[in-house]
Amino acid sequence: MLDTFLALLHGVPVSLAVTGLAFALGAVLGVPLVLMRRAGHWLPRLLARIYIEIARGIPPVVWLFIIFFGLGSGIVTLTPFQAASLGMGLISAAYLAEIYRGGFLTLPAGQDAAAVALGMTRLDRLRFVLAPQVLRVSIPPMATFLVSLLKDTTVASTIGVRDVMMLVTQQAQAAGGGFAPFISAAVLYILLSIPVALLARKMDARLRARTSR
Amino acid sequence: MTDLLTNWADWLPQLLKGLGISLQLTGFALALGLPLGLVLALASSARGPALRWPAIALVEIGRGAPALVVLQMVYYGLPSAGLNLSAFLSGAIALALTTAAYTSEILRAGINAVPQGEVEAGQALGMTRQDILRFVVIPQGVIFAVPALMGFAILIFQATALTFTIAIPELLARAYRIGAATYLYLDVLILAGLVYLAVTIPFGWLVNRAARRLGSHLG
Amino acid sequence: MTDPIVSLKGINIRYGTHHAVRDVSLDIAKGEVVAMVGPSGAGKSTLLRAINMLETPASGTLHVGDFTFALDRPLGQKDLLALRRSTGMVFQQFNLFPHMTVQRNISLPQMRVLGRSREEADRVTARLLERVHLADKAQAYPARLSGGQQQRIAIARALALDPQVMLFDEPTSALDPELGLEVLSVMRELAADGMTMIVVTHEIAFAAEVADRVIVMADGQIIEEGPPEQVIRNPSLPRTQKFFRAILERH
Numbered sequence: 001m002l003d004t005f006l007a008l009l010h011g012v013p014v015s016l017a018v019t020g021l022a023f024a025l026g027a028v029l030g031v032p033l034v035l036m037r038r039a040g041h042w043l044p045r046l047l048a049r050i051y052i053e054i055a056r057g058i059p060p061v062v063w064l065f066i067i068f069f070g071l072g073s074g075i076v077t078l079t080p081f082q083a084a085s086l087g088m089g090l091i092s093a094a095y096l097a098e099i100y101r102g103g104f105l106t107l108p109a110g111q112d113a114a115a116v117a118l119g120m121t122r123l124d125r126l127r128f129v130l131a132p133q134v135l136r137v138s139i140p141p142m143a144t145f146l147v148s149l150l151k152d153t154t155v156a157s158t159i160g161v162r163d164v165m166m167l168v169t170q171q172a173q174a175a176g177g178g179f180a181p182f183i184s185a186a187v188l189y190i191l192l193s194i195p196v197a198l199l200a201r202k203m204d205a206r207l208r209a210r211t212s213r
Numbered sequence: 214m215t216d217l218l219t220n221w222a223d224w225l226p227q228l229l230k231g232l233g234i235s236l237q238l239t240g241f242a243l244a245l246g247l248p249l250g251l252v253l254a255l256a257s258s259a260r261g262p263a264l265r266w267p268a269i270a271l272v273e274i275g276r277g278a279p280a281l282v283v284l285q286m287v288y289y290g291l292p293s294a295g296l297n298l299s300a301f302l303s304g305a306i307a308l309a310l311t312t313a314a315y316t317s318e319i320l321r322a323g324i325n326a327v328p329q330g331e332v333e334a335g336q337a338l339g340m341t342r343q344d345i346l347r348f349v350v351i352p353q354g355v356i357f358a359v360p361a362l363m364g365f366a367i368l369i370f371q372a373t374a375l376t377f378t379i380a381i382p383e384l385l386a387r388a389y390r391i392g393a394a395t396y397l398y399l400d401v402l403i404l405a406g407l408v409y410l411a412v413t414i415p416f417g418w419l420v421n422r423a424a425r426r427l428g429s430h431l432g
Numbered sequence: 433m434t435d436p437i438v439s440l441k442g443i444n445i446r447y448g449t450h451h452a453v454r455d456v457s458l459d460i461a462k463g464e465v466v467a468m469v470g471p472s473g474a475g476k477s478t479l480l481r482a483i484n485m486l487e488t489p490a491s492g493t494l495h496v497g498d499f500t501f502a503l504d505r506p507l508g509q510k511d512l513l514a515l516r517r518s519t520g521m522v523f524q525q526f527n528l529f530p531h532m533t534v535q536r537n538i539s540l541p542q543m544r545v546l547g548r549s550r551e552e553a554d555r556v557t558a559r560l561l562e563r564v565h566l567a568d569k570a571q572a573y574p575a576r577l578s579g580g581q582q583q584r585i586a587i588a589r590a591l592a593l594d595p596q597v598m599l600f601d602e603p604t605s606a607l608d609p610e611l612g613l614e615v616l617s618v619m620r621e622l623a624a625d626g627m628t629m630i631v632v633t634h635e636i637a638f639a640a641e642v643a644d645r646v647i648v649m650a651d652g653q654i655i656e657e658g659p660p661e662q663v664i665r666n667p668s669l670p671r672t673q674k675f676f677r678a679i680l681e682r683h
Contacts, residue, residue, distance in 0.1 A: 057413035058406045059371035062385055066406060069392060070399030151279035158378060165281060172285065177293035182286030186278035193277060334527035334586075337484055338541040338593060339517035341509075348540060353531050 004171050005184040011164035012192070014081070018163060019150045021085040026092025027142075033097035035126075038104060048097070055094035061155040063087045068159040084156035092149060099141045103134035143200030147193045154189075164188060221404050224391055228401075228408050231384035234301075235373040236412075238383065241305035242369050246312025247362070251355075253317035254324060255346070268317075275314025280372050283307045288379040304376040312369055316362060323358030324350055360424035367413050367420070374409075384408060436495070437462040437628050438483060438597055443492035443503075445478055445652075452478045453489070454652040460597070465629045467639035467660070470649035471675060476632045477601050479649070483630065484519040484599060485512055497596040517545060520590030524602040526582040528574040528589070534561070535570040538589045545593060553592075560588040564618050580611030584618050591622075598622070600631040636679050640664050648672050 036048035055063075068083040078086065107130065115125040157165035164185060171181040256268035275283070287307040291298060298306070327350050335345035377386035388405035392398035436459035445453035453475045460466055468476045481487040483496065489503045497518040501507055507515070528537050535557055542553035561567045564584040574582050583603055590598060600619070604612035616638050623629055623642050633639060639646050639660055646663040648656040656663055656672045667673045 053414055053417070054406075054410060057410045057417070059374035059385070059409060061374045061377075062402065062406055062409060065385065065389065066399065066402045069389075070402045073396060073398045075399070151277075154279040154281040155375065157281075165279070168282065169285065172289050177289055179286060179290040179293070182282055182290055185282045186274060186286075189279055189282065190274065190277035328525075328527070330523060330525050330527040331529060333486055334521075334523060334529070335541075336486060337516060337519070337521035337523075337599075338589070339513050339545045340541060341513060341544075344544050348544070349529055353529075356531060 001180050001184065004175075004181050005188065007171060008164050008167050008181075008184055008188055011162060011167040012188070014161060015150070015153060015156075015163040015165075016192075018081065018084050018088065018153045018156050018161065019146070022088035022092050022153065023146055023149060025085070025089030026094075026096045029089070029093035030096035030100055033093055034100040034104070037097060037101055052094040052097060055091050060088065060091055060152050061158055063091060064155055064159050080156070080160040083159060084153065084161045088149065088153055088156070092145070095145055096142065099138050099145065100134055102141065103138040104130070106137050107133055140200050140204040143196055143203065147196050147200075150193055150196075151189060217400055220395075220397065220400055224388075224401055224404060227387050227391065228384055228405055231382060231387035232408055232412070234381065234383040235370065238301070238305055238308060238373040238376060238381070239366065239370045242308035242312045242373075243366060245305065245309035246369075247316055249309065249313035250316030251320055251351070253313055254320040257317065258321055258324065272314050272317050275310060276318070280308070280311045281375050281378070283311055284375055284379065300376075300379050300381050304373070304379060304381050308369055308372060308376075311372065312365070315365055315368075316358075319358050319361045319365060320354060322361070323356070324354030326357045327353045357427070360420055360427055363416070363420040363423055367416055370412060370416075371409070435462070436460055437497060438630070439493075439495035440479075440483070441493040441495075443479065443482060443494070444490045445475070445482060445487055446490050452652050453482065456492075456652070456654055458647070458654065460628065460630065462628055463626045464645065465623045465627075465643050466631065466645050466647060467643035468630065468632045468647045468649060469634070469636065469639060469675075470655075474649040475652040476649050478652075480599050480601055480630060480632050483597075484516050484521055486521075513545075517593060518596045519599055520593060520595035520597070521599045522583065522586050522590055522601065522603045524605050526574075526579070526586045526606075528582055528586055530574050533571050533573060534566070534577075534585050537574070537585060538592050541589065542592050556592050557588070560591055561585075563591075563621075564588045565614075578611055579607045580614045583607065583611075583615045587615075587618055587622070597628040597630065600629065600633070602632050602634070604633070604635060634679070636664060636676065648675070650675075 033048050033051065036044035037052070039045050039048075064084055064087045067087045068078065068080060072078060072083070111129060111133065112125060115129040120129070153163065154165040156163050157169065160166075168181050168185040171184075172178070175181060253268050253272055256264050257272055259265045259268070284304065284307040287298075287310070288300065288303040291303065331349055331353075332345055335349050340348070373383055374385040376383055377389065380386070384405055388401045389398075391401045395401070438458075438460040440456060440458045443453055443456045444451070456475075456479060458479075468480065470476055478487050482489050483494070485494075485507065488506075492503045494501045494503055494515075496515055499511070499515055499518065501511060501515070528534075529540075532540065535554065538557040538560060539550065539553040542548045542556060543550060548556070558567065558570070561570055564587060566581060566584055566588075569577060569581065569585070574585070577585065587598075587603075603619070604615050607615065612635070616635065619629070619631070619638075620642055631639075631643070641660075643660050645657060646660045647654055648663060648667075650671060656667060656669055663672070664676055667676060
């Protein structure tokens with residue numbers, strides 16, 4: 001059991017890399033997406049809405065297949081690692097944009113009005129007044145999302161990424177069945193998500209303490 | 214473009230058959246998983262630690278382990294324990310376990326949202342603890358949980374796509390097979406994506422409506 | 433006093449270090465209507481909720497109807513249920529079951545607690561709805577009713593179990609004044625029918641008119657008690673005088 005567990009550790013850097021890249025891509029792309037979602041004109045609002053619905057409405061594994069096998073058959077050839085990071089990143093953008101949007105909704109209406117009254121430009125209001133507050137309330141749900149993203153990236157193994165999940169399957173085949181590889185994997189994923197979950201809880205508590213004062 | 218549309222028309226019946234299996238898996242997962250989730254929800258808020266701690270541990274492991282790991286564990290693990298199940302049954306059981314772990318938390322939140330005053334009213338009327346649970350707490354807790362449970366149903370429907378890894382001929386598996394035969398991966402996978410959307414988007418609207426209705430009912 | 437129907441002896445209730453009720457003793461006769469008044473935080477509601485053990489006293493003796501319990505050890509589940517069956521309680525927030533019709537709110541406890549058949553329970557329910565003047569609301573859900581109507585339903589629900597004593601915990605505090613009046617009028621009728629009632633209330637006018645005895649509590653103790661004309665019009669303690677003057681000035 002311990003041997004199996006140690007063997008799985010070799011997949012950890014790849015799993016974390018896919019998760020990290022996807023999260024970073026999603027966190028960045030989520031910003032224009034949420035701005036479009038809150039735009040005054042209907043067209044950007046509609047486009048953002050369509051993107052979010054489509055990205056979230058199709059299972060992640062289907063997205064990875066579309067990107068790796070679909071685009072890969074003659075359009076853009078990506079390595080499994082690139083395809084997985086890109087695909088999970090594009091999905092993450094939709095989820096994170098919705099998290100940011102939730103953050104905007106918690107802002108008191110007076111904040112933007114006060115900045116307008118001070119004569120700040122639209123961009124400055126966003127940068128100095130709104131964005132810092134939105135980011136702060138968004139951090140706990142972002143951390144929760146990061147934990148579920150780590151688990152969802154297991155689908156990367158289906159297009160050939162050599163992550164923890166891929167090694168689990170190999171170990172299971174080598175062992176000819178049994179529960180050990182899977183239990184090791186479950187334990188490993190839980191261990192990997194604990195630091196993030198603890199961080200999220202701590203930030204949530206700090207945030208509560210600060211806003212309730 | 215016309216090529217694409219004729220191909221789609223050719224493939225659609227195949228994919229819809231796969232969708233039928235995906236929906237059956239979803240149905241089985243919910244039918245088995247929700248009652249188990251309720252049991253776990255009650256056990257994990259029980260007073261006795263002998264019941265509470267194992268339940269909490271089960272829920273945390275079930276939520277912490279990726280659905281794909283659980284799926285492979287049931288499919289490859291159970292036979293070595295002497296239990297040979299069909300791929301479909303393995304998939305349904307695995308998804309049901311994931312469902313139980315997640316919905317137990319949703320149901321627990323719903324049960325905790327039942328006002329304490331109503332529990333006290335039941336106590337003051339001399340109702341037994343079991344009767345208060347059965348007639349007052351559980352029915353309302355379940356109602357509170359409905360929108361979140363519906364949202365979860367969408368996620369577990371999406372998770373059925375994972376069962377192609379254990380050779381269940383559901384929607385994604387069929388699309389992939391057509392892709393491998395025609396080498397038109399992109400065209401057939403996009404069609405598969407559209408079929409998923411045709412289920413998830415309308416159902417998502419229903420979830421929003423249910424949430425709004427519940428909100429206005431309580432307000 | 434002959435044969436009190438409710439008798440509390442040496443009741444103490446603590447929350448951690450807070451001593452909410454201090455060594456209170458109280459006898460209440462069958463058919464008596466007692467109003468408990470006093471500033472908020474005085475321990476009135478806590479004491480009332482100890483009578484059906486929604487609060488657990490640390491020590492004392494509790495006698496209700498045919499039951500007498502020493503409270504220095506925990507009550508068994510059977511005793512607890514028997515005690516609660518012989519008392520009816522009406523809450524400030526009504527606490528009707530929102531997912532049940534009015535009829536089911538009143539009939540279900542009769543079926544589960546007293547083992548009545550559905551027909552019998554529904555017959556009792558119909559009679560009680562008549563009595564609280566809401567016979568036409570049997571099939572309505574609580575959310576459709578005004579607060580005053582909900583509270584009258586809650587009274588009917590408690591009465592349906594034939595309690596020997598009715599406990600009212602600020603029954604009109606959550607209501608607009610005019611809706612409070614319809615609840616008070618039902619309570620007045622109940623008192624006239626000879627029901628034993630203990631009422632925690634801020635409605636001094638109601639206490640003056642309906643109560644046989646007024647009890648004033650402060651800091652977890654009974655500081656003054658007697659007939660309403662004496663306690664409300666001529667309180668003996670300066671503290672009680674101040675309390676009633678403050679209430680009269682507010683109205």
